[in-house]
Every structure is written in structure tokens, then in C-alpha cells.
Amino acid sequence: MMGETREFKTEVRQLLDLMIHSLYSNRDIFLRELVANAADAIDKARFESLTHPEMAKKWEIRITPDKKAKTLTISDNGIGMTQDEVVENIGTIAKSGTRAFLKLLEEQGSKKEELPELIGQFGVGFYSAFMVAGEVVIVTKKAGSDAPAVRWSSRGEGEYELDSAEKSEPGTEITLHLKEDAEQYLESWKLSGIIHKYSDFIEYPIVMPEVKVNEDKTETVTDRVLNSQKAIWLRKPSEITEEEYKSFYSHLSNFGGTEYLKAIHLSAEGTSEFKALLFLPKQAPFNLLMPDLQKRGLQLYVRRVFITDECKELIPDYLRFVCGVVDSNDLPLNVSREILQENPQLARIEKAVTAKVLSELKKLLETDREAYAGFFREFGRIFKEGLHTDFTNAEKLKDLVMYESMNTEPGKMITLAEYVAAMPESQKEIYYITGEKRESVASSPALEYFRSKGYDVLFMTDPIDDWIMQQMFQYRKKNFKSIAKGDFEVEGAADMLKAAQEKFAGLVEFLKKALGDKVGEVRFSARLTDSPCCLITEGNALSPHLERLFKAMHQEIPESKRILELNPKHPLIEAMFELSKQSDKAPELEMYAKVLFDQALLTEGSPLPDPAAFAREVTNLLLKGISGK
Structure with missing residues (x-):
């Protein structure tokens, strides 16, 4: 074959410029692509050797840097190419020899499970070589063919040259004449680092010559497997x-x-074939709640070739603490391999991974309660995000969440299933209270009735709990009920409350006027047994805890007016009522009203609007009590 010059079969200059300068964001990728192509070529040859044993050999990929010539050569002893195949696969951009090879085997009736699992179904990875090379030369010889070896060369400017070549063994040798700003790719440390990151798990040895200077100043060259x-x-x-x-x-x-x-090991076959190895960590890192500092997603490999270490599409965000690897045999990627296509297979992998993780967490809860409780203390606040975002697995997630409760000792958590199993027959709903910490919610007056009845109350003290409970309505056909929100009905208490409202009507009106816009309503309630009062939120309003969180994030939210509920059986209410009958005691009673309101704020863990005024009023009350005046 005489040397000849040909043009690429596409809009070469514009497209090659795109390939070389715009397609990849990281120049190191070129070596990953060329090594992956070499592995594909060996896969093909090894597959052919099953029916042609004479083709079998010790397969390897070789990387040879030459600092004097400023060249980097990547060679393999795989299937090689004929001239027509070079023109077809290299001369046409986005023409994938691997895809054509698979199609040919399928047309010949080969079963899918018998086909070699190849990753090179992308078509343009070879051209990433022009990111670092001013000229690329290929010398290749087809295995099992009498066709002569072929030399292909191009500067990536729209043309390529074809010529015959001398090559004794089948395979492909790609030589890159490196650009001046790419000479770092001649350094062994740089090349070994790239191989370790992207191609460490390629099943064929990737070797590079290593020169050792002996004591007599002679050189010994050995092969190092990278x-x-x-x-x-x-x-x-x-x-x-x-x-x-x-x-x-x-x-x-x-x-x-x-x-x-x-x-956790996972192996999936069928519509989407992949293997995964996932790890549940023991301890949360310092940056778990800092999304800008934390990597999210799993590492993605395709046929052992590293693609990305942050594939967020493979696992839901509420499981972002899980780390691991997913290795797909057939996941389609876009031409650069750097950005995943929106493909149904991604969703299927994510579904399988999520189901497996939740299943293993369920097993851990059932077999090693202490270990699971430790895990949930570390990652529970992240895990619970799924209750709000993953409707498909909502019931599974409800089985896995844990909370402290009024009847448990501090630090001990129970599941929702355990809470429901312990409910007295007379209890119809799942009661809970939200707040910043156990100490504040445990002292809430709103617990008093439930404590007297022997009902347990869940303590929800993670910042996310308020947000989640806005749409978590039921568990095992039991409704959730906040004990600090909305109306509260006690069987047989209606007549008592009606009588109290009539008896203390004058005091109620006075308190409404004295507290002004601090409260939306003053009423009597049966939820109190020991305390004189408590503050309650309307059913649809934000809880004070959630209001404080939004304000801390500088979010503007409408101020909600609280409901002041009074205990009609408390002696303080009776004393204030008697005082309200004396018109000359109105200023004194107004001070009592403000102290009462501030006391209610303190018992629920809310900050006082004016701590100094509260201190003055309490001081006056103490002085009056001591002096007897």
C-alpha cells in the first residue's frame, strides 16, 4: 500500500476542535480512554481465542514514555485492525468499532451472556489523545488475518495519512508526540497516578518500563505493573x-x-447488569451537614474503568453517607463519559441500591440493636430526610426511624413499631412533641395529661423533625398527633371546660387585653394537670421551634399568634380571678399576666422577648412576697 492522505468523513475542523478543546474537562482522561480501548481490543482477541486457541497469549497493555523523543506510546497485543477497519473506526468520528463488533456477534446468533463485556461503546474516546499530542501515530496489525500492518497518523487538523508498516505481532501501538505543555505525561509518577485513579481495576496488567541505575552506572530495565x-x-x-x-x-x-x-455486596442481572460494594460508616464526619464540603454519590465504574467518584444519580440524597462502588457492564454514557445520560437504567440501579441498603439496615436493626442505635444516632437526622422525599419507600423508612420518648431514659431510642406495640388500648393516636433538645420538651406542661394517663409521647428533637411531620400523617393506621398543636379533647371534660369558661369569663377578657397581640386566643384546656398554663400552636401554623430555625436561616416568615391555654383547676388561676374583681388591682394583675405568659415561653424552651422586663417583674413579685405588702 502506497502512502496516501485522506480527509475525515465528517465536518472535521470544527468537530475535531470540539473534541480536542471542549469535550473533556480533565486532560488526564486521555490515558484512561486509550487504556480502555486497549482493554477492549484484548477482550475481542481473547473472545476469538476461545474458538482459535492459537491466538491465546499472555495479554497485556504497555505504556512507554520516551523523554528524548518526547513521545508516549500505549500498546496492546489485542485484536488489531486492518486498513479498512482503521478507516472505518478511526477515520470516522463517533464510529465505534466495539459497537459494530457486538452487533456482528449478535447477528451471528451469539447469546448475550457469551459476549465479552466491553466498555468502548462510545466512539470518540480515542480523539482525546489530541488534547496532549500534536501528532498521533497508530501502527496496527489484525490478529488472525494475513492483511499487512497499517500505519495511521494525523495532527488532528482534518486530515490523516495511511501507509503500510512493519509489525511482526498482532495488536495496536499508539504513539503520541506530546505538546510542550503536556510533557508532564512523560513522568512515571504522573502516569502511575492516572492509572491508579482510573484504570487500577482493569483485569489485564498495565506495565511500564522502569529504569534502575546500578552501582557500576549501567542501567537495568524492568517492567513495573501499574x-x-x-x-x-x-x-x-x-x-x-x-x-x-x-x-x-x-x-x-x-x-x-x-x-x-x-x-454490603449487590449483584444485579437482567435488564440492568451491575455489581456493587457499599459501606455503612460507623461515625459521621465533621462535614456531614456541610453540603459544599462533602462529596456525594457513589463511585461509578464501567467494566472496571473508573468514570466518576460522585455519581449522585446512583443513590438518593438521604443515603449520602453510604460510600461504595457501582460497576456496570452496559450503562450507556455520553461521548465524553464524564456526564451520564438521562437513562432509565440509572433509575433502576438507584432503585436496586436503595432497596438493598434499606434491607440491610432492617436486618441490622433486628440482629444488632446496639449497633443500629449507634448508626442512627450518627446519621438519623440525614436518614429521616427520606420520609419527606422518598414516597416509594416511606413505609420502610418509618420502620427504621427511631426517637427518644417520655417513657424512655435519656439517650435510649425506640422505633415507631415499638411505640405502637406499647400503646394502651384506650390510646388511639401516636403522640409527639418537637423541640430543640430532650431537656426542653421533657419539661413541657403539655405532657402532663399524657403522663397521668400512662400514654407515651415521642420526643422529636432533630431540626428536620418539624419539617417531616408536616406530611407524615400515619403509621400502621395510627394518626400522628402533636400534643402542642391544635385543639385537645378529653372525654368527659366538655362540661367542665364550659363551666370554667363561663365562670372565669372576666379574667379571660382581661388577659386577652393585657397580652394584646402576643396571643391569638386565651382559653381553658384539659391537657394541663399541674401547671397553670401553656402555649399552644394552631394546627396548621409553624411550631415555635421551626420558626426559630427559619429565622436562624434568615428566612422571612409570618409571625403566628399563640394560644394561651389555662388550667381551670390550678389555684393560681382562681387567685387571679379573685384579684380581677378588684378594679384597683388592674395594674398588678397586668404584671401577673405578663409574667404568666413569659413563664409559658420558658417552659416550652422559647426565648423571652424582653428578659430584662421579666427579671424586673419577678423581682417585684419576690419583694412583695417577702415584705408581705
């Missing part, structure tokens, strides 16, 4: 040691250390 070839997620769990798990977890996680709670 990749581990050990894809731990493809092995059986029984074959993996604890040290290997710890080492891999340390490599994957952003949490630091080697200690993890549980390793």
Missing part, C-alpha cells in the same frame, strides 16, 4: 479478608480511618 487488577467488588464475600475490606473502605470513604459498620 494496576492492582483486583476489583474487590467482583469477588465473592467469602474470599475477601477483613483487612482487604478495611483497606478498600479507607480508599473509598470521605470519613477517614478504616472502621466501617457494614459491607
